[in-house]
Amino acid sequence: MTASRPELRLESVSSRFIGGRSVTMTGQPVESLAISSALPEYRHDGNDTFYIEQAYVQCFVPADRVQDTPVLLVHGGGMTGACWETTPDGRPGWLTAFLLAGLPVDVLDNAERGRAGWCAVPGVWPGEPIMRGEREMWEVFRLGKPEDYEARIPFPDSQFPAEALSAMGRQSVPRWPGNAALAERSLLEVVTELGPCVLVGHSQGGGLCARVAHARPDLVRQVVLIEPHGLPDVSAGAPGHPPQLTVIGDYTALFPLWVHLTGDIRRHTAQLRAAGVRADVLDLPAEGIRGNSHNPMMDRNSDVVAERVLAWLASTRQEAAGG
Amino acid sequence: MTASRPELRLESVSSRFIGGRSVTMTGQPVESLAISSALPEYRHDGNDTFYIEQAYVQCFVPADRVQDTPVLLVHGGGMTGACWETTPDGRPGWLTAFLLAGLPVDVLDNAERGRAGWCAVPGVWPGEPIMRGEREMWEVFRLGKPEDYEARIPFPDSQFPAEALSAMGRQSVPRWPGNAALAERSLLEVVTELGPCVLVGHSQGGGLCARVAHARPDLVRQVVLIEPHGLPDVSAGAPGHPPQLTVIGDYTALFPLWVHLTGDIRRHTAQLRAAGVRADVLDLPAEGIRGNSHNPMMDRNSDVVAERVLAWLASTRQEAAGG
Numbered sequence: 001m002t003a004s005r006p007e008l009r010l011e012s013v014s015s016r017f018i019g020g021r022s023v024t025m026t027g028q029p030v031e032s033l034a035i036s037s038a039l040p041e042y043r044h045d046g047n048d049t050f051y052i053e054q055a056y057v058q059c060f061v062p063a064d065r066v067q068d069t070p071v072l073l074v075h076g077g078g079m080t081g082a083c084w085e086t087t088p089d090g091r092p093g094w095l096t097a098f099l100l101a102g103l104p105v106d107v108l109d110n111a112e113r114g115r116a117g118w119c120a121v122p123g124v125w126p127g128e129p130i131m132r133g134e135r136e137m138w139e140v141f142r143l144g145k146p147e148d149y150e151a152r153i154p155f156p157d158s159q160f161p162a163e164a165l166s167a168m169g170r171q172s173v174p175r176w177p178g179n180a181a182l183a184e185r186s187l188l189e190v191v192t193e194l195g196p197c198v199l200v201g202h203s204q205g206g207g208l209c210a211r212v213a214h215a216r217p218d219l220v221r222q223v224v225l226i227e228p229h230g231l232p233d234v235s236a237g238a239p240g241h242p243p244q245l246t247v248i249g250d251y252t253a254l255f256p257l258w259v260h261l262t263g264d265i266r267r268h269t270a271q272l273r274a275a276g277v278r279a280d281v282l283d284l285p286a287e288g289i290r291g292n293s294h295n296p297m298m299d300r301n302s303d304v305v306a307e308r309v310l311a312w313l314a315s316t317r318q319e320a321a322g323g
Numbered sequence: 324m325t326a327s328r329p330e331l332r333l334e335s336v337s338s339r340f341i342g343g344r345s346v347t348m349t350g351q352p353v354e355s356l357a358i359s360s361a362l363p364e365y366r367h368d369g370n371d372t373f374y375i376e377q378a379y380v381q382c383f384v385p386a387d388r389v390q391d392t393p394v395l396l397v398h399g400g401g402m403t404g405a406c407w408e409t410t411p412d413g414r415p416g417w418l419t420a421f422l423l424a425g426l427p428v429d430v431l432d433n434a435e436r437g438r439a440g441w442c443a444v445p446g447v448w449p450g451e452p453i454m455r456g457e458r459e460m461w462e463v464f465r466l467g468k469p470e471d472y473e474a475r476i477p478f479p480d481s482q483f484p485a486e487a488l489s490a491m492g493r494q495s496v497p498r499w500p501g502n503a504a505l506a507e508r509s510l511l512e513v514v515t516e517l518g519p520c521v522l523v524g525h526s527q528g529g530g531l532c533a534r535v536a537h538a539r540p541d542l543v544r545q546v547v548l549i550e551p552h553g554l555p556d557v558s559a560g561a562p563g564h565p566p567q568l569t570v571i572g573d574y575t576a577l578f579p580l581w582v583h584l585t586g587d588i589r590r591h592t593a594q595l596r597a598a599g600v601r602a603d604v605l606d607l608p609a610e611g612i613r614g615n616s617h618n619p620m621m622d623r624n625s626d627v628v629a630e631r632v633l634a635w636l637a638s639t640r641q642e643a644a645g646g
Contacts, residue, residue: 007332007333008332008334009332009333010330010331011330012331013383013419014408014409014419016409017490017494020493025456033500035400035503036503036527036530036553037555044459044500045459048456048457048458048459049456049492050455050492050495051492051495058408063330077358080438082340082438085381086337086338092337095336096335099336109438115404115437115494117493117494117497118496120497130354130367130369130443131373131442131443132373133348133373134371134373135368136367136368136371166345169345169373169374170374172373172440173438173440173441177358177367204359229359230360257365
């Protein structure tokens with residue numbers, strides 16, 4: 001599958017944990033646990049110091065690169081950095097496309113997701129986590145009409161590989177609805193520690209990237225939002241804000257949620273433009289690219305959308321360097 | 324830090340989700356959640372079909388390789404595949420060392436860990452998860468005498484970078500003590516789907532690798548156990564069992580737990596030898612390599628230990644291919 005692609009020449013593959021805090025617990029139980037057949041008496045003491053709320057970043061540095069500034073890929077809600085690696089139908093994902101374009105890529109698992117871990121210390125995080133089920137994916141990701149979920153009939157021209165619905169489902173991890181502020185603080189810590197970077201965020205991650213770009217325009221060089229939600233109010237101005245591209249897929253008019261969210265994207269874009277910021281919108285169906293779901297980096301035409309995003313990044317790179 | 328290392332020339336970086344099952348829930352609540360500022364009415368219906376218990380594998384294929392059979396790196400309890408990537412003191416880990424040796428490497432996040440996700444559907448998994456705290460790490464990982472934890476005084480010749488204790492702590496993720504059978508079933512599913520492979524497992528992952536090597540000697544070509552626990556009884560024979568190397572670090576005699584576990588390693592090794600299997604033990608201090616903790620792939624001399632493991636893999640490769 002990848003045989004026809006050029007090889008990836010990398011200076012390094014590494015990872016790091018960023019941010020978070022430690023909590024020291026008292027008054028917890030001491031338990032004797034059997035965690036494997038040869039460990040009959042493993043003593044677990046809940047009175048200890050635990051590290052929580054850190055983020056995980058996996059860093060790929062191409063040997064030949066067009067810039068040293070990394071592109072930080074920020075997953076959406078219920079997802080992890082795995083969403084950028086391989087498409088549900090088994091093709092190389094945006095991670096590979098970006099590396100082949102000569103960009104250093106940092107793949108984030110934000111606090112509470114994937115390898116970042118999550119807080120199992122009782123009473124520290126608010127409320128209960130939720131998981132995303134298959135029907136919810138079908139609707140929220142715009143794979144087909146809600147009434148066609150039972151029969152699994154996707155939109156006729158859908159680019160989502162419906163046969164790979166379970167591969168998508170197995171990428172889904174628990175999330176805490178009450179952790180919105182933590183998610184934003186965590187991304188801010190990541191960007192502060194990484195230094196100058198380009199942000200590419202999907203869905204919840206798009207809203208987080210928009211907020212961090214607004215908070216730290218000194219560090220964020222360019223920002224790409226893939227169907228974001230949670231966009232900030234920037235009506236009071238956005239001094240130094242980097243150039244921004246927002247990508248919107250197909251079928252949004254059929255879902256009240258997406259009518260609302262595309263309206264919010266227009267509001268945010270207009271506010272940035274009024275502040276003198278370059279704010280572009282890549283409306284895929286308006287450009288003749290039909291059938292994209294909420295997750296264009298996982299659709300059959302993921303390479304086509306990646307090419308458009310990479311072209312925009314290349315065209316605004318000079319501008320970003322000067323800004 | 325990596326500038327003096329040769330570049331990594333990779334045919335591909337990809338990932339896949341393997342195994343698991345789906346559960347369809349009924350009688351669950353329907354909630355209206357606020358998951359971001361622009362999503363005022365996100366409807367979450369707990370009556371849906373959820374994917375659980377899958378494993379995640381990240382696959383690195385070198386362009387020039389000494390074999391096509393991948394080495395599957397299997398983390399220990401409370402850890403994820405991140406433990407192989409970068410040492411707590413920021414150096415390239417065993418992932419890089421193995422790739423530079425021309426070996427394809429598959430890095431596992433077993434079911435319940437990291438990007439594999441975990442089951443937040445109520446009532447499906449047994450009991451509560453636990454987290455590993457700093458004091459528990461200090462003792463279980465043999466970083467220093469238990470009574471020296473408060474002052475953070477490591478063993479005088481310890482190879483563990485004690486200044487990076489928090490970097491280690493931030494790698495820790497929750498685990499379910501009741502999921503031992505799931506962990507073994509999951510690794511078995513991974514090996515069955517991957518096909519022929521070499522297993523390298525640490526701690527809990529070492530015990531799992533030993534069990535899967537015994538269950539599927541037709542698929543496991545070589546097996547390396549780093550301070551394993553949970554080793555199977557193979558007294559009834561081990562037909563076709565691949566060559567095995569077990570690695571043991573320092574200070575084991577000071578801890579009753581490790582006196583017990585090194586005894587169990589001797590029992591397992593003797594059983595394999597009695598069955599005519601090549602079963603080697605790399606007792607690091609006995610070889611003059613002093614100061615290793617429970618996690619030699621994270622210690623300051625991680626490259627030294629990696630070299631020994633890679634040399635053993637190279638020396639038994641022919642044997643494995645013929646077996």
